[in-house]
Amino acid sequence: MVGVNVNCNRYISVTTQIMAAALTSQAALLRRGSRVFFSVNCHVHSSGGVTSKEHYKIVVLGGGSGGITMGARMKRKIGAENVAIVEPSEMHYYQPIWTLVGAGAKIITSSGRPTASVIPPGVKWVKSRVMNIDPKNNTVFTDSGHKISYDYLIVALGLQLHYEKIKGLPEGFEHPKIGSNYSLQTVEKTWTALQNFKEGNAIFSFPNTPVKCAGAPQKIMYLSDAFLRKTGKRSKANIIYNTSLPVLFGVKKYADALWEIVKSRHIDVNLRHNLIEVRADRREAVFEDLDRPGESKVFEYEMLHVTPPMGPPAVLKGSSLEDHAGWLDVNKHTLQHNKYANVFGIGDCTNLPTSKTAAAVAAQSSVLQRTITKVMKKDKPDKEYDGYTSCPLVTSYNTVILAEFDYNGQPLETFPVDQSKESRIMYHMKADIMPHLYWHGLLKGLWGGPGPYRKLMHLGMK
Secondary structure (H helix, E strand, O other), X not given: OOOOOHHHHHHHHHHHHHHHHHHHHHHHHHOOOHHHHHOOOOOOOEEOOOOOOEEEEEEXXXXXXXXXXXXXXXXXXXXXXXXXXXXOOOEEEOHHHHHHHHOOOOOHHHHEEEHHHHOOOOOEEEEOOEEEEEOOOXXXXXXXXXXXXXXXXXXXXXXXXXXXXXEOOOHHHHOOOEEOXXXXXOHHHHHHHHHOOOOEEEEEEEOOOOOEOOOHHHHHHHHHHHHHHHOOOHHHEEEEEEXXXXXXXXXXXXXHHHHHHHHHOOOEEEOOEEEEEEEOOOOEEEEEEOOOOOOEEEEEOOEEEOOOOEEOOHHHOOOOOEOOOOOEOEOOOOOEEOOOOOEEEOHHHEOOOOOEOHHHHHHHHHHHHHHHHHHHOOOOOOOOOOOOEEEEEEOOOOOEEEEXXXXXXXXXXXXXXXXXXXXXXXXXXXXXXXXXXXXXXXXXOOOOOOHHHHHHHOOOOO
């Protein structure tokens, strides 16, 4: 089923070209000479070793999508020498593509690039792990002995995966038939388990915690269904989706479309089922029934995809930056911390009540830049984040339902078509255009989400 007609496809194609052209023109205006702006080898970095106290006007904690994006934006605002990014990892990964890696549609090497190549040129890279944050004294401490003070702090530390909260994991991944698209170490195990599937239950889980990219557990399920059909094994497979949630998807418009898909493809959905144990040696998964405390059910599996419980960065605990659940406590409209006026947050580590996705980071980044600009001038923030986020729900190897919505769970669609329909064009955007937009737009601080283009395509009415 394809939900976009030929005329709309041409419209979307032209729009995509407009976006690309806009990015190109922005880059041309911002660079001081293309060799310097785009060079990978012209960074000034520091790493390792015990150093004396350092001070920067802006310190960014985390080198993921939010941290690199804000580093690039702040560099252009106040100069590279005034910005530092604290990040220990040598590699930076575009994680949304791991859905396709787990299904054999992309290779893992396509998802990663050296961190050195994405740190904004000239920005100080402190290659260390954050050990302690002291917001009262505007100071950050790292595991390599750095004591860094700041005027303004941007927290972009992401979230933590907790496989260990499921009994039998992570050691269970040493056995075959089990994988997870949520970590670099386990994503290829998903593809191996799918390739080696013979007959039986293929089970996909969703934990009883907030997660990043809440649609991803379903995406690999639909792709597995498609793969098993293509290889003639679907008749021997029982595909089961066990989710802790009381709904299939949080936005009704897209949930209704997904229910039609699971029914037509004979996929079993069990709501309010939470994975608590994996007996990998016996190929058994134990799920608790959240509506009947104390009751659990054992499922045998031929393939198991695990979405792990997730939580806030441990370093926030005890820092007075966190809310009651441990997430960074920020104003949901301005992204400024609710207690410390010179602290800001972006991305998965925050308590923003929206889905944790790279698309959300893009929209947040433009608002956050404006907020920081106003705060630096002693003015009140005047731009608000509406909770925009996006989840390209991959439903096969060539179709996607592009879910876009706001804080209220209301669709906030970019294109003038019904995006709850499966679309080949949207799959092309997910698999080919969005990675390019990520590396060359978002991480360069040039892409703040599709808001302006949405108004253009809806003739200013949205």
